[in-house]
Amino acid sequence: MTTPLLNDRDMEFMLYELLDSEQLLNRERYREHSREVFNATLDTAKTIAEKYFANHNAKGDANEPTFDGENVHQIPETKQAWDAFAEAGFLAAHYDFDEGGMQMPEIVLRIANAYISAANIATAGYGFLSLGAANLLRSFGSEEQKARFIPPMQEGRFSGTMALTEPNQGSALADISTYAEPQADGTYRLFGQKMYISGGDQSITENIVHMVLAKIKGAPAGVKGISLFICPKVLVNEDGSLGARNDVALAGLLHKMGYRNTTSTVLSFGEKGGAEAYLVGEPHKGLHYMFQMMNEARIGVGLGAAILGYQGYNYSLNYARERPQGRLPSCKDPESKQVNIIEHADVRRMLLAQKAYAEGAMAMCLYASSLFEDAETAPTEQARSDAFELLDLLTPIVKSWPSKYGLKANELAIQVLGGAGYIREYPVEQYYRDNRLNPIHEGTEAIHGLDLLGRKVPMKNMQGYALFKKTVTQTLATAQADALTTEFVAPLQQALDTLDDVTQTLLPQMARDVDLGLANATLYLDLFGRVVAGWLWVEQAVVAARGLQRENLHRDDDNFYRGKLQAARYYCEWELPEIQPQAKLLKDCNAVCFDMKNEWF
Template sequence: MDKFIHHRNLEFLLYELLDTEALLQRPRYHEQSRDVYDSILETARNIARKYLAPHYQKGDANEPEYVDGTTRLIPETKVAWDVIRDAGFLAAHCDEAEGGLQLPEVIFRSATAYFHAANGPTTWYPFLTIGVINLIRAFGSQEQKERYLGALMEGRFAGTMALTEPGQGSALADIKTRAELQDDGTWRIFGQKMFISAGEHDLTGNIIHMVLAKTKGAPPGVKGISLFIVPKFVVGDDGVPGARNDVALAGLLHKMGSRNTSSTVLSFGEKGGAVGYLIGGIGSGLACMFQMMNEARIGVGMNAAALASRGYLYSLDYARDRSQGRLPSNKDPVSPQVPLVAHPDVRRMLLAQKAYAEGALALCLYASSLFEDEHTHPDESRRVSAGVLLGLLTPVVKSWSARYGCEANELAIQVLGGSGYIREHPVEQLYRDQRLNPIHEGAEGIHGIDLLARKVTLRDGEALRLFTEQVRRTGAEAEQVLSVSRHAHALRRQLDALLAVTDGITALARNDPDKGLANATVYLDAFGRVTVAWLWLSQGLVAARALEGSPNDADRLFYKGKLQAAAYYFDWELPQVEPQWRLLTEGNSIPYDMMDTWY
């Protein structure tokens, strides 16, 4: 029941790969300790086991209901919200002086892994709220902070992000929601938003919507977008919710997965205009909202890694417990059946899941460590570099984890065979929940274009240079260690290929953007494969060095598993970039040249 995240693997990533204890030397964390971090993780683990996992399948079978203009959730969702709130996780990023936990980002994200693995749909309510808290802390006026932050941190209010519209998905530059300035300095918001997760529910007394809209006379495109705080109930000077704002639930949407997260259509301004408050300045809405969007993209990656981890661990247990058939070498029909894990193809599927799940978790936590460095590293140049590198890798973190999380959860179903498709086992639900992640917070195509058209060329390629330096540094170390040296050589070859392809395809994109970016999703996937290969090389290097010492029996087996997963990734997964490089180098235009009338 509590096998959601491999706890030993999480410790390995935090303390052996990322050296999280080094954060204790920074002023913000010098009063904390490894014991504090372990206690936080144990609290998260217990909440996941006791308050999230038990209603995972119930929430799937009993979707939110539209009742009297609001959304009713199963009662266990409210209990979980209250427990997460009382444990302080809504204020995880806030300073202790603000009433927060003052947690390092990498510890906070590790705690959320337990929540996402146990019950991702319920988990989205608090974590969207955390995004709103961070957004208001960063860009809100003093008055806005005083009016909203306390209630959000204490869980009396919840939060959402309202971007997408019925006529506009990822093309935010073309949104139609408008904002009209009033004599009292407030705004009236008119429009409709769609696919708004947690847009309506009965968990809290108020919901704070962060709404993108265009002001009168705003320039076309993204420069005309502003951001507004639009509460469900207008909040008075005393901080108490008052009259119902002109925000209406127009309907609930019914998704294939993550069903206990309400997905809503919201109408603003049907009765004269929803009261809104400008945050961050006119025309800076998308720039501000990108903070929450990028946090959410890392969150989607973590959700994907967590779902993959739970599916992997569940199918591993099943394969060890379930006896089925005999090995091909055994011709005795009356001999005992062997466990599924003894069959070579099952071992392949389990090892692939391990490579995807643990690779994705390493990727998400590495990104979280960059976020931490960007904000708290004592060296200003390191802060800047961390932010640049995080910007480059954010589309990779989200997209690679989501794509290969789906692969992992599909394999979990396959390991269970016919039992994988029935609801008595959770793996079919894990897959359905996982399948939303490749679209949540932007489809792969959007992130591919972002990576290729902007991130790799940003600051004259500074981010890509920083990434290259990191990879080459690890490779140079690994080349000196026999058990991983061949992986280092393979990674060096593919990194060189990535750089060469990047030069060619960015040049094409400058001259012919449509054709040059047509294969951006292939580039994104290949970039992700190289990135995760680097992280598997890093994990293998740490494991190899640990085995040179005198680890106990359990650790010895754990490290050997790491080395085997690294070998699998380098022999089975990384070589798949070869045909991708060829397509990208040739500028293969077969899909691009396809005509609508030919379908």
């Protein structure tokens, strides 16, 4: 049984109906494009995904990269996929025409990359990282740095990484020990070790551009002393040719439960006198710069989690439609024909939950991508500012909610398949293993909970939070005006009121005792995420209701829209009410976990 890559009808719905991306053609940057150009871009991505990525998803999982002490070895399909992706121009597609790009909107490219990731998320990881590293250079590098490194990254000759984490310092970047010594020629020498560096070494490109966080000797303590450096695996001469091997050594490959075809590495810098590196921007501002790549990656990780949840849903849905087993409780004839398992109510429950999680997560990530686009190209300064503030608020949720609930969707996909679900001949167990990494990739739930409650909600006098409430209120007004969607107004309004009540209670608690006030921040993150997902499901319901009112509607479209309405109904009646006990714990500032003593375990 072949699993489709996502759902073309749903991607069309997200792009053109929910997010109305065709209106981007009115913006100066995209006036030379058309809806046909957008669709051709997606078709190209889908073709490459099917031909070059899907063919080795299971093979790459079963034959993970190896290291012989000198070189990394990977299955040949990995490089073939990379080359196809690069030759199609996707590593440069978002750049302006005069930079060698296609001037393609962010939202279109996110869906294009979604098809690639749906086919093989591990191999897709190399492109994902390289795009982020090149964007970081483009934003903050000097003209000389950009000229030397970006063109070969656009062409696919060089890849890129982000090197933050250290063996003893996980996400505690303030305490990193990798350091840089300035040289007379203006370069630096790096010394230290980085760990869990995805794509840190591989056999698919000529060179790897590591974007490394380190502290210049004598820098201030904490995050205020972190600088950002370019440190290539192979030095690059002024004429662009490759020079000597830099003092960056692969100390070893890490063996993950998922994403196995994406190398995870331990890198040593400076074992032979110091790795040559180049300061990006100003000293001590490295973490500020790196947040651009980190936030891009957070949205990307959320999207990857949504995609994996979506693929598990697709497969288990097809399986349930084709797998005969058992009879309905009302059937007492043991010799009657078995029904396909989708006829069992509990299977439909599990499929509906998957649909709500996967399509809700996809909508969340693509909405974030549309905010990123608006922050860059919206026609007014106010619109750009509002989009930036709203995206800044929602980024911790966009990373964490899909990572949690996409994984729940994968768990349910396994359950739908029963015994077949946990054997490797079926893909759903790999989807689960791959997705289990995403709640940790780019920061754990706890980190994002602290960020959301401790920083993002209160910052700028709650400007982003106020924008979110305003946006949801507008959806409520629209839903109230349509008979097909009025049922969603009360549950979403109650959820928004509950979120607001909790938020207004927690902020004074934090002011009184910040440790206790933030102790349950992860629970707040989940509550807020459920409300965001609920809002986006009501948004989808509003658009679906509008679609149902079209004349001469094709039966397939009628079924599609009614499926959206039913999923919204499920979410509002089954998932949103879950926030009420969460809200009580948060408003009570429940200290059961906080008060637990180390000695009592």
